[in-house]
Amino acid sequence: MARMRTVAALAAALTATVLAAPPQADGTATHTPYHQKLSWAACAGLPVHGPASMECGTLTVPRDYAHPKSGELDIAVSRIPATGPGARLGSLVVNFGGPGIPGITELAERTAAGELARLNRRYDLIGFDPRGTGRSTPVDCGDLSGVTATDPAAQARQVAQACRKHSGALLRWVGTPNAAHDLDVVRAALGDDRLTYLGFSYGGRLGSVYAHEFPHHTGRVVLDGVPDPTLDDTGTALAQAAAFQHALGDFAADCASRGCPVPGRTRAEVVSGIAAAARSLGGRALPTVSGRLDRSAYLQGVQNALYSKDDWTFLREALDALREGDGELMMQLAYPGQLGVAARPVRASSWSTPGNYEMAKLAIDCRDTPERHTPAAVHALDGRFARASSVFGTSIEATLLSCTGWSPGDPASRRVAAPTAPQALLVSTTGDPATPYPGAAHMAAALANGSRVLTYRGEGHGAYFAHSPCVTAGVEAYLIDGAMPKVGAVC
Template identity: 60%
Template sequence: MAGWRWLRRPTAALVGGVIGISPVTPAVAGPGPAPDLGQFYGQQVDWGPCPDPKAPARAQCGTVSVPKDYRRPGGTTLTLAVNRLPATGPGLKLGALAVNFGGPGISGVTELNGRTKDLAGLNRRYDLIGFDPRGVGRSSPVDCGDLSSITNPAELARACVRASGWLLPWVGTPDAARDLDVIRQAVGDDRLAYLGFSYGARLGAAYAHQFPARAGRIVLDGVPDPTLDDAGTALGQARAFQKALGDFAADCAAHDCPVPGGSGAEVLAGITEGAGRLGKGLMTDSGMLDHAGYLQALQNSLYSKDNWPYLRRALGDLLRNRDGDLMMQLAYPEEFGGQAVTGWPGQPQGNSQISKLAIDCRDTAERRTPKQVHALDAKFAAASKVFGADIEATLLACTGWPRGTESTRQVAAPDAPQMLTVGTTGDPATPYSGTGRMAKALRNGSRVLTYRGEGHGAYFAHSACVRKAVDGYLLEGALPREGAVC
C-alpha cells in the first residue's frame, strides 16, 4: 500500500506549509507574425493496431504531434496518444466524435476501450475518438520520478518540479484545448463534435471559447461552475457531498440498512460516528483502514448510485464483523482492481493522480497559506460535518507548484453554436447549480438538460431520457426544449 494516500483523492488533499520553490512560468511571446503551425495542422493519424491487449479488436491507435509551446512551434514537441472506434453503421456517417471522460488525469484512450457498450448508439454513426491529454497517460506524461519514499506534499512538489519542470507550465487546459483542435484536423473534420464529462466539460468550454468557428455539436455533462474560485468550488463540493451522503442514508434506511436507525437522519448520524469508532485504525487483509480511508470510501461511493449497494455491504461488514476489506476497496479501488467503484473519479490509471494535480494547479493562480485556509474552517464545518475538513484541505494542494492562470474560467463563446449542458440534481462533485451558470457564461444560448438523480454525471446513469436527449442532439442536431427535465 502506498505511503502517500493523501494524494489519492478525487480532489487531492495536500496539507502542508508553504514550500520555497521558485515558480516556473512560460515566457511571453513578443509582437510579431503569428507562429506557423502548418506542420501540426497538416497531419493525418496513421492508424494501426492498439498495444493494449484489453482493447477491442476493432480499435485503432495512433499519435498526434503538437508543440509544447504554441507560441514557439519550432521548439519541443509533445506526442499525444489517440485511439479510434470506427463507426459501425447503419446510417449516414457523421465524422468523428471526440470524447473526454474527465479527471483531469484519466486516460481517454484506456477509458474509451472500456466504454464501447455505453457509447454503442453514438458509435453507429460516429467514429469515436479517445485521447490522452498532454501530460496524461501515454501523452508526454508528467513524471515525478520515484515517489516510493515521498511522505509529504512538500517533497512531492519538489520532486515534480525537479523531474517535469520543463513540462508543468504547459499542461493547462487552454493548451489542451489547442491540442484538441489539432486532433480535430488530424482525423479529418472541419468542426469538432465533442462529448465531455466533468473535467471534459471544462475542456470543451475552453475549446468553444478559443475556437468558436470550429465548434460543432458539443455536449457537456457533469459541468464545473466557471464563476467560482477555488474556495467557492470546494465549499460547493462539501455541501454537495454532504447532501449526497444524506440521500444515501435515507435510501439505506428504507432498504434494511446495517447502520442502526429508523430514519435517514439517524442512519446519517451513525455513518458520521463510524469514523470515530475506528480509533487508530483497523487492520484488514488489505492494510490499515483509518479515518482518512473511511472518509475516502464514503466519498468515492457517492460518485455513482451503482456504488450504493457496495457501500451498504461495506458498512455492514465493518459494523457487524469489524471487517474493513470492502471499505478499503471502495477507498482505494486502483489497488484492488476497482471492481466495486464506478463512475467518476474512475479507476486511476498510470500517472492519473500526479497529472491531475499538475493540470489542476496549472489551471489556477490561487495559492493559499495554511493560515488563510484555516480562516475558512467555520464555513467548511457548516457545509459538511463529514467531508468539510477533508475538502477544505485541498485548498493547499497547489502549494509549491508553478504558478498557474485563471484563463480556464474564460468560457464566453458567443459565436459558437448552441451547446447542450447536462446537470444532475444530486451530483456531489460538480453541483447542479454550475450547469446553468456554465450555460449562461457561454453566452451562446446553450441549453440545460436537468437529470433528477444521484451521482456525478447523467449520461451513464441509466436514464433512457437523458440518453435519448443527448444522442438526439449529437446525431440529429435536435436540442431538447428549454427547461427539459429527465
C-alpha cells in the first residue's frame, strides 16, 4: 500500500452511507442493486492481454446507498472461469490494492503470467475496478498542467480544486465503506452466498471493512500486506518511514555483497552513499528524456524500488546509470504514472498501473481520513521523522499535507471489528516497507474473530507473489481446502 497520500467528503454523509441497509439476514435484497445478474462479454480495449477466456461485465450501484435513487455509478467486473481439474469452488474476488489500482487490468496481467494458476483451477477469478478507478465511474481531475505550485500544501490545494471541478459530484462517495457495499453487490450478482476474497495491501483495508459490514456474507478471506487499522495518518507515516529505512538497509546490504555502483562495502556505507546522492541533487536537477531528476524524484525512485525485491536489480541499474550522469532509469522508477499521466515504467508492476491511478488513490485516501494537517503542525514533527528515517523521513512527512484543500473525510475504514465473521488468514512480511509487519497482528486483534497471522521472513510489500513456496502453499491450502496454518506459523 503506497503511503496514504490522499479523499474528499462530508463525515455525516458517509456515516449515513455506512449505516445504509444491506441485504436482510434472510438473503432478500433491500436495494435494487441486489437484483442484478452479470451479463458477460469479451473484454475490449484492455491495455494488457489477458487469458482468452476472460470476460467482462458491468453492474450499477447507488452513488449513495442511503438514498439509492439519487444517482448511480458503474462498477466494472471481470471473470476468468475456472480451468480445472477439480470441482469448481465458486468465485474468488481479488483486489490488488492501491487504492486506485484497476483490478481488471491487474488480474489479466497476473493471470496471463501464470501467477494465480492453481487458484484458477478451482475458482472463477473475479477482478473489479472499485468505484472511482479504471473502467468503473472514474475520478477525473482533468488537465493538471496548471498545477504549478512547488510548496506541498499549495500544490495539494491546486490538485484538490481541479478534482472538485471535474469530479465534484463523485468525490464524497468514493470511500472504502461504499466500496465494501459495492463488493457485496458483486458477490450477490455472482450468485455466491459468501464472499471468498484475496486482498493485497489496501485490499486488506477493503476486505476488513467488508467483514465488519457484512459478517454473515463473509467466507474465506486472505489479506496479504495488511494495513494497521489502529494508526492514524501520522502514525502510519512514521511507521512507514522507519520501515522504508530498514528496507533500504536490506537493499544496501545485498547491493554491497554484489559489488554496488554506490561507493561503500557495507550496509551502512551504501546507505550513506545513496543519501549523499540525494543531497547532491538538492541544489540541481539532472535533465533526462522524461523530465528533470531532482532530489524528490530520486528518492521516489529509490522508494518505489523497495516495494518488491524483484525490483532491486532495476534499482542497481538506475544507480549505476546515474553514476555516469544518466538519470532516465531513475525517472522511470520514480514516475510510472504521476498526477494521472501514465509514463513508461522500467517494468510492469503493481505500482506502475496506468490510467487514473494517482488521482483515484488521492481521492480514496482523503475520503478515508478525517485528518487535515497544517504546515506548522507537520513541521513540528520534523525530529520524529528524521529519527524514523534519515533518508525518507522528510519526503514521507510531506505526504501528510497531500489532503490539504480536500473536505474532511471519515475514519469509518478503521472500524473493522467483525467478531461474528469467519476468521481470516493474514499474511505479513517482516521486511515489508509499506505495511509494516506489526500491522497484521493489530488487524487480527481488531477483527476480534480469531484471525490468524502467517509470517513471511523476507523483504518487499506482500508475500504471495514473493516466490515463497511456503507462503503460496499456506494461502492456497486455506482458500482451496479451508486449512489454516498453525498458530504462529512462519515461512
